[in-house]
Amino acid sequence: MSAPPLLEVRELSVDYGSGRGAVHAVDRVDLVVRRGEVLGLAGESGSGKSTLAHAITRLLRPPAVVTGGQVRYHRRAAPGAPADGAVDVLALTEAQLRRFRWEEVAVVFQSAMNALNPVIDVRSQLVDAMRAHQPSMGRRERNDRAAELLDLVGVSADRLRSYPHQLSGGMRQRVMIAMALALNPDLVIMDEPTTALDVVTQRQILEQLEELRLEFGFATVFITHDLSLLLDIADSIAIMYAGRVVEIGPAKRVHSEPAHPYSRGLINSFPPLTGPRRELTGIPGFPPDLRALPPGCPFAPRCGQVMPVCREEYPPLAAIDDPGEPGHLAACWLNAPRSGPATEGGSGE
Amino acid sequence: MSDPSATGGPAVPVLEVESLTKHYPVRDAAVRLARPRRRVVHAVDDVSFALRSAAAVALVGESGSGKSTTGQVVAHLEPATSGRLLFRGEEPRFRRRSVLKAYRRQVQMIFQDPYSSLNPVHSVAYHLQRPLRIHGLAGSAADAREQAIQLLERVHLTPARQVIDKLPHELSGGQRQRVAIARALAVQPSVLVADEPVSMLDVSVRLSILNLLSELVTHSQLAMLYITHDIASARYFADQVLVMYAGQVLEAGPAEKVTQSPAHPYTQLLISAAPNPDAAAGTRPKMQSPGEAPSLIDPPAGCRFHPRCPHAMAICAEKQPPAFRQGDDHWAACWLLDDGAAPSSQPRAARQASHPAASPEECAKEQTDA
Numbered sequence: 208m209s210a211p212p213l214l215e216v217r218e219l220s221v222d223y224g225s226g227r228g229a230v231h232a233v234d235r236v237d238l239v240v241r242r243g244e245v246l247g248l249a250g251e252s253g254s255g256k257s258t259l260a261h262a263i264t265r266l267l268r269p270p271a272v273v274t275g276g277q278v279r280y281h282r283r284a285a286p287g288a289p290a291d292g293a294v295d296v297l298a299l300t301e302a303q304l305r306r307f308r309w310e311e312v313a314v315v316f317q318s319a320m321n322a323l324n325p326v327i328d329v330r331s332q333l334v335d336a337m338r339a340h341q342p343s344m345g346r347r348e349r350n351d352r353a354a355e356l357l358d359l360v361g362v363s364a365d366r367l368r369s370y371p372h373q374l375s376g377g378m379r380q381r382v383m384i385a386m387a388l389a390l391n392p393d394l395v396i397m398d399e400p401t402t403a404l405d406v407v408t409q410r411q412i413l414e415q416l417e418e419l420r421l422e423f424g425f426a427t428v429f430i431t432h433d434l435s436l437l438l439d440i441a442d443s444i445a446i447m448y449a450g451r452v453v454e455i456g457p458a459k460r461v462h463s464e465p466a467h468p469y470s471r472g473l474i475n476s477f478p479p480l481t482g483p484r485r486e487l488t489g490i491p492g493f494p495p496d497l498r499a500l501p502p503g504c505p506f507a508p509r510c511g512q513v514m515p516v517c518r519e520e521y522p523p524l525a526a527i528d529d530p531g532e533p534g535h536l537a538a539c540w541l542n543a544p545r546s547g548p549a550t551e552g553g554s555g556e
Numbered sequence: 557m558s559d560p561s562a563t564g565g566p567a568v569p570v571l572e573v574e575s576l577t578k579h580y581p582v583r584d585a586a587v588r589l590a591r592p593r594r595r596v597v598h599a600v601d602d603v604s605f606a607l608r609s610a611a612a613v614a615l616v617g618e619s620g621s622g623k624s625t626t627g628q629v630v631a632h633l634e635p636a637t638s639g640r641l642l643f644r645g646e647e648p649r650f651r652r653r654s655v656l657k658a659y660r661r662q663v664q665m666i667f668q669d670p671y672s673s674l675n676p677v678h679s680v681a682y683h684l685q686r687p688l689r690i691h692g693l694a695g696s697a698a699d700a701r702e703q704a705i706q707l708l709e710r711v712h713l714t715p716a717r718q719v720i721d722k723l724p725h726e727l728s729g730g731q732r733q734r735v736a737i738a739r740a741l742a743v744q745p746s747v748l749v750a751d752e753p754v755s756m757l758d759v760s761v762r763l764s765i766l767n768l769l770s771e772l773v774t775h776s777q778l779a780m781l782y783i784t785h786d787i788a789s790a791r792y793f794a795d796q797v798l799v800m801y802a803g804q805v806l807e808a809g810p811a812e813k814v815t816q817s818p819a820h821p822y823t824q825l826l827i828s829a830a831p832n833p834d835a836a837a838g839t840r841p842k843m844q845s846p847g848e849a850p851s852l853i854d855p856p857a858g859c860r861f862h863p864r865c866p867h868a869m870a871i872c873a874e875k876q877p878p879a880f881r882q883g884d885d886h887w888a889a890c891w892l893l894d895d896g897a898a899p900s901s902q903p904r905a906a907r908q909a910s911h912p913a914a915s916p917e918e919c920a921k922e923q924t925d926a
Contacts, residue, residue, distance in 0.1 A: 251758040405618035410829035432759050438833030476763050478792030480832045489763025493728045
């Protein structure tokens with residue numbers, strides 16, 4: 208909690224399309240990533256988690272448009288110099304973006320097979336970013352760094368000459384991570400980095416990541432649909448549903464005291480490997496259709512504790528009554544101090 | 557969730573496989589030139605198990621472990637290379653088309669991806685009525701439609717009368733998978749092979765599909781083969797668990813035994829790697845098994861897990877371990893469990909001594925040990 212903020216997302220909204228047919232994929236999302244922290248972003252397909260990651264890195268393509276909000280990035284102060292304030296990511300020029308990506312923020316995507324170029328060997332892909340960003344680096348220096356990077360992620364350096372198809376899925380994902388770390392970024396965004404991998408490989412890569420993180424101190428935004436994984440690795444967790452953050456808080460609190468009925472349902476959707484074998488219910492109903500969201504809380508149709516107010520107004524993301532945990536917020540009328548939306552300013556669509 | 561003994565399960569399993577083996581020839585010309593001997597991928601080697609009605613057996617393994625191939629051989633989408641498949645105690649003679657058709661009616665399959673297992677240009681009604689027509693189970697068109705509606709109600713896809721005329725793209729993933737399950741149920745099968753039926757679905761709907769399958773097992777007395785990479789869901793859903801690695805079953809037994817007191821180092825690895833937030837933080841042991849699953853063209857000699865095993869001994873690289881019994885119905889194939897006595901009298905599901913590579917030595921070993 209004490210670490211200074213690295214990335215601040217305020218009221219960020221992203222639409223696909225415009226006008227009346229617009230789909231609000233990300234809807235007024237607030238997030239803070241602190242230096243060296245792992246923020247887990249959990250949600251189902253269509254919850255907006257990947258769109259959010261793309262918006263933060265300015266990777267959105269039409270028809271996606273940022274319709275509001277701010278993304279502020281706090282650059283690392285040069286040694287001896289005072290911190291040079293926050294950068295407005297959404298206002299960066301193309302040239303500034305080139306520096307921002309890789310050097311400040313790197314992204315690891317889910318599908319390493321598609322993210323790696325199949326006709327170029329691993330070495331060339333690793334040195335590519337270095338060549339573009341640090342032209343002063345010599346050829347030998349770059350090659351040495353590429354070998355070092357592979358070694359860091361646990362791939363033997365003789366794989367430098369390999370092409371992506373000659374590597375296993377796990378190795379490809381490790382190469383992706385090595386590329387992301389090439390220029391020592393302060394923030395690494397991981398979009399489902401281990402979803403396509405076997406559990407054992409996944410665990411190995413997660414352990415490796417943790418070691419690297421402790422060594423280099425970068426912060427991570429870890430996006431996944433697998434909440435049980437996040438409870439293992441994240442410092443704090445944000446849970447998204449239908450484009451909104453419905454709950455955010457320290458990972459342990461979200462796990463032990465989930466405040467939103469959707470979070471509770473998600474946590475109860477993973478059969479436990481230990482403890483008593485009990486019947487689990489999951490979450491009734493089906494994920495929402497973003498093209499036709501109901502008014503009020505989008506989770507209301509699936510919620511077991513729905514109240515009349517839920518169908519009328521979207522609940523604000525507010526601190527819940529969690530002693531000693533000021534950072535635990537949830538957007539649910541059940542947690543409202545008094546049942547009465549009258550005092551709340553924000554309203555649903 | 558159902559205990560076969562409690563329901564007075566029949567003595568004869570609905571479906572049994574014995575020493576099931578499936579090899580695929582290697583088509584890579586370079587490999588063939590380099591080694592003129594005919595090379596094969598050992599997709600499944602010597603797998604045995606039995607499916608009983610009103611019970612679910614889970615086949616757990618990583619990708620490439622042979623679990624899906626096993627399911628495909630059981631559903632006879634692929635013929636076995638060797639080994640026996642018994643349906644109600646008899647070996648079906650698949651070459652006769654009538655036998656194959658009758659078998660297909662009894663053994664149905666649910667696939668992983670409901671986005672590709674339904675035809676996008678046909679309605680839900682078409683998908684459900686087609687098997688009825690092919691197997692002559694529907695009298696008239698009206699009857700077929702009525703049956704289809706009942707099937708949708710059975711998988712809780714309601715209101716059925718509205719869903720039945722929809723096209724797959726109008727349904728969510730969970731709804732599509734329910735249609736796929738209803739289609740499998742249309743011919744009133746006695747065996748259901750479900751190959752990763754929930755892994756493509758959103759987390760929040762997975763459990764409802766698993767619970768539906770569980771309900772079908774119990775109430776419709778189905779025998780289920782549940783193929784998954786997720787050992788936690790196997791524990792939740794199945795009565796028996798078989799753990800596969802590199803084409804072989806390494807451990808098998810009641811779900812609780814296998815997941816709570818795993819005997820094989822690979823099962824232990826699989827369990828320690830699975831996300832488990834309920835375990836106290838910080839207690840997770842470091843992973844001790846580097847590396848990845850071996851090549852199935854040239855599987856390691858001896859135990860196929862030995863190159864990754866933290867407890868590997870000299871014998872592990874030489875001889876394939878037999879099944880060592882760990883209790884009723886629970887066995888594991890690992891030399892660590894060899895307490896000097898001869899391997900237990902082979903349980904039904906155990907690896908038979910008929911394995912071509914191991915049999916002579918195996919027999920010799922059994923004799924010297926005895």
